[in-house]
Amino acid sequence: MRLVIAFLLSALLPVSLSRRDPLGWLYGPRAQSYYPASLRADASAAECPEECDCPPSFPVAMYCDGRGLTAMPTISSRIKYLYLQNNAITAIPDATLANATSLVWLMMHHNQLASDAIGKEVFSKLGTLERLYLQHNNLSSIPPSLPRTLRDLRIDHNKIEKVTPADLEGMDNLTILYLHDNALTDIGSSLKPLKSLTLLDISGNKLTKVPDGLPEHLHQLYLESNSIDSLPDGFLGGFTQLQYVRMAHNQLTDKGIPPHAFNVTGLVELDLSFNKLERIPTVSSTLQHLYLQANQIKEFTLGSFCGVVDVTNFSKLRTLRLEGNEISREDIPSESTLCLRQASTIEI
16 A cells, blocks of 8 residues: 555656756756746745746845846845846846845846846845856946955956946955956056956957066966067066966067077966967976967076976976977977976977
8 A cells, every 4th residue: 555655656757856857957958848837936936037047945135137128137135046048138227236135146148148238236235246247248348346255356358448446346255257358458457456356367368568567366368369568577576376378369579589488386277379479488397387389489497497407306397388380399408308398298
């Protein structure tokens, strides 16, 4: 008898509950398909808009992504994680987020937002917001009154032409800033006050020089695909934790690089590919990955890697890419096997 009852109960249960991945609503089909009508009714009672999904197992999240929305939905004060990406939303009026003061994540990438359609105070009351994703919109400036609690700001793939000190004032907690693929020509020293910033991506802009006064605690600095032809003296000397520098697809020449600009301890990866270098720049013996492909390098200068070669002095370089230059494998001196003894990849 017990077996019969158990079988009947299992037959009555929806497949989505009996075999459902507990995290399936994060990446699978529409979340509504995972829950029977009674559970969806409970979610509706908790002020979930019809065009969105509010999983009962995660009541502080609201999923409105990819729904063809052109305007902001009504947002309950209980919501902490709001997903609005991949829609056609054009504006964020001031009143839209008036009740959403508990937001921690706000995802609005891949919409059609314009700067003049975002309320001047729309973000000012979001005192717990940590992540704001606004990439792939039509913004011409950084929105005003951003909360100082932000840790991760992604505003790449827009039309931003400048960054002023007021735009990011007081953001002592910001650790990640994506500004790549905009129309920046100069950002001055606007980023210097960002004392917690560890990752800065300003590649794909219109910069002709390295910005002044970058935050000293950067761990990753991406400057690819600009028009930078020279580096300032002591370029990397002011950083205490920098490990990754990428400057591919610029206009760097030998004359534009000060002596020993990259000979700094701590650097792990340096990408100078697709520039106009004729010589291999001097790098630190602790560097592990060096990318120099598609330059105009005419000789293999072993001294760029090792000033002295002996049992204890040798380069830690593991990857060296030189293809697309004016040298061949025959140009590598025989003693390079001692200097580059840890290199597992040398491409020429």
